[in-house]
Amino acid sequence: MHQQGTDRRVNVAIEPHKARRLYLLLRDEISSGVRAPGVRLASEPALAAEHGVSRVTVRRALDLLAAEGLVLRRPGSGTFVRHGASARPVVADLPNMLSALIAMGRASKVRLLSFDYLRPPPDIAAALALDTDERVQRSVRVRMIDDAPFSYLITHVPERIGTTYSEADLATTPFLELVERSGIAAPERAVQTISAALAGPEMAEALGLGIGAALTTMTRTVFDRDGRGVEHLQAFYRPDRYAFQFDLLRTGNAGARKWTPADAPRADPGP
Amino acid sequence: MHQQGTDRRVNVAIEPHKARRLYLLLRDEISSGVRAPGVRLASEPALAAEHGVSRVTVRRALDLLAAEGLVLRRPGSGTFVRHGASARPVVADLPNMLSALIAMGRASKVRLLSFDYLRPPPDIAAALALDTDERVQRSVRVRMIDDAPFSYLITHVPERIGTTYSEADLATTPFLELVERSGIAAPERAVQTISAALAGPEMAEALGLGIGAALTTMTRTVFDRDGRGVEHLQAFYRPDRYAFQFDLLRTGNAGARKWTPADAPRADPGP
DNA sequence: AATATCTGTATGGTTTGACAGACAGATTTC
DNA sequence: GAAATCTGTCTGTCAAACCATACAGATATT
Structure with missing residues (x-):
């Protein structure tokens, strides 16, 4: 075995739960539209051979899909992708978050899961450039649309700002508006980063997903x-219900071509 | 049990592999900076009690972390977060993808995994607005920086466009440049969507991750x-090595406040 | 030096997941 | 109607994961 100075062996071979893996894979294919609605999936023995597992395992995966209503099983005939299974997520643009939702006239509700003051974890303290021992207000909220949860929000706000409004204010008025109205701070710059993560127990529970x-x-x-931190927001979205979308236009003539963001984001009409 | 018309029971209780779950949880906390480098983790018995698992399970999770070099175990003393464990990912802005990388002068390589012509899956065909039975060129590539893979790219291009360049061209010249140079199509509009997904077997293998x-x-x-489709790209990024970042500025006076994207994205200096 | 705490290691028993194989019933095809 | 194919259901076997428990060695604290 070759052993280097910094032997960072990343690819640890763990392959738990083949049924679950197959389930997640098929689910992604269905909800993303790779498998169109109405189409028949490969037969159970075929899937078993294709993925190198037993038929029992394939059945377990299909059981989960059927339990979610993504798939319809007809004895003697086959397993079919249900119509309406590939729902495209609600789309939002960056600057005006949630504006599309409101325009759609859909019911958007917020549930407050927790609300307290504490000393922040190191990454939050660093991001907000807080003084040592400065406390923060931490609130956890879940946002729903049509009674279906789609985002899990963790907000950290420096105590001196958080105390200028109440818990009830937060439920009715956007945070930035509260801050600007109070006059204690003038939000001017924001940095947003989009990435991906796995659902932990609390988020899975709150969003109606599996861990x-x-x-x-x-x-x-x-x-x-x-340059002082005003708000630190961590948002977790269900990818099947919410996505970020950007329209880009090719501008400038040859030699100086460039993609520039279009102002008006279009909602995906979907199939 | 309440039974509604559409009984979509989403939350299927599956909780396999507790050791792996704990490993992923701790890993996220470490690489995201919640657990600062040098800090001691809770002891094995403490972690076991906290998460409701046995100490053996905790050890398995810590073994994985130690194997990756994220954590340092000292017998009799404790388990510590290694310095340099929380590396912030490379950052990119939307319009000028990868420009930050090039500016940094880092070595970016591309490996071609597959290249062939076939009939597209329904979602691709729909997105590109292809005629029935029109074939596409499909290529799968992996992009590396400093010999570390960070993105897995699946590209679908209509056959009539794909045949205007060769496999070798693709390795040296950006795709859009090839198309514009050939004159067969004039890219004008693009739609980008950012979301999240789980790594399947091929991507996990190519990106050096677990399934x-x-x-x-x-x-x-x-x-x-x-309005005809020119290119359909599906990109999968390792979140610990690559992220999307946007700088926003608050513009306009009171009454018409708005967030607008800043032109020059800042690279995160990191620790 | 004595004590408490922590990691390292090992044992045995229980639970769960995955497997091959077989058969019944439904459906489609010939 | 016969044959092929598919889902539904049931065995028994095997390996892996998880658990409780115990003890040795290293380290830090008192």
Whole structure:
């Protein structure tokens, strides 16, 4: 075995739960539209051979899909992708988050899971550029549309700002509006990062997913005019219900071609 | 049991592999910076009690972390987060993808995994607005930086466009440049969607991850002046090595406040 | 030096997941 | 109607994961 100075062996071979893996794979294919609605899946023995597992395992995966209503099984005939199984997620643009939702006239509700003051973990403290021992207000919320949860939000706000509004205010008024209205800080700059993470127990519970599901994450830090942190937001989205979309236009002539974001985001009409 | 018309029971209780779950949880905490480098983790018995598992299970999780070099175990003393364990990912802005990388002067290589012509899956055909039975060129590539893979790219291009360049061209010249140079199509509009997905077997292998890891996904469809599809790209990124970042500025006066994207994205200096 | 705490290691028993194989019933095809 | 194919259901076997428990060696604290 070759042993290097820094032997970072990353690819640890763990392959648990073949049935679950197959389930997740098929589910992604269905909800992403690779398998069109109405189409018949390969037969159980065929899937078993294709993925190198037993038929029992294939059945377990299909059981899960059927339990979710993504798939319809007809004895003697086959397993079919249900119509309406590949629902495209709601789409949002970056600057005006959630504006599309409101325009659609859909019911968007918020549930507050926790609300307290504490000393922040090191990464939050660093991002907000807090003084040592400065406390923060931490709130955890779940956002729903049509009674279906789609985002899990963790917000950290410096105590001096958090105390200028109440818990009830937060439920009715957007955070930035509260801050600007209070006059204690003037949000000027924000940094947003989009990435991905796995669902932990709490998020899985709150979002109606299984543990280990893939989530889209967005981290936003809002800064003051003086460069002080105003808000740190960690958002976790169900990818099947929410996605970020950007329209780009090719502008400039040859030699100086460039992609520039279009102002008006289009909602995906979907199939 | 309440039974509604559409009984979509999503939350299927599956909780396999507790050791792996704990491993993923701790790994996220470490690489995201919640657990700062040098800090001691809770002891094995403490972790076991906290997460409701046996100490053996905790050890398995820590073994995986130690094997990756994220953590350092000292008998009799404790388990410590290694310095340099929380590496922030390379960052990219939307319009000028990868420009930050090039500016950094880092070595970016591409490996071609497959290249062939076939009939597209329904979702690709729909996205590109292809005629029935029109074939596409499909290529799968892996992009590396400093010999570390960070993105897995699946590209679908209509056959009529794909045949205007060779496999070798693709390795040296950006795709859009090839198309514009050939004059067969004039890319004008593009739609990008960012979401998340789980790593399947091939991606896990190519990106050096375990199956079921979280990936950031980006789907881009480029359109012609006539609204015909030119390119369909599915990109899968390792979240610990690559992330999307946007800088926003608060513009406009009171009454018409708005967030607008800043032109120059800043690279995260990191620790 | 004594004590408490922590990692390292080993044992045995229980539970769960995956497997091959077989058969019944439904459906489609010939 | 016969044959082939598919889902539904049931065995018994085997390996892996998880658990409780115990003890040795290293380290830090008192």
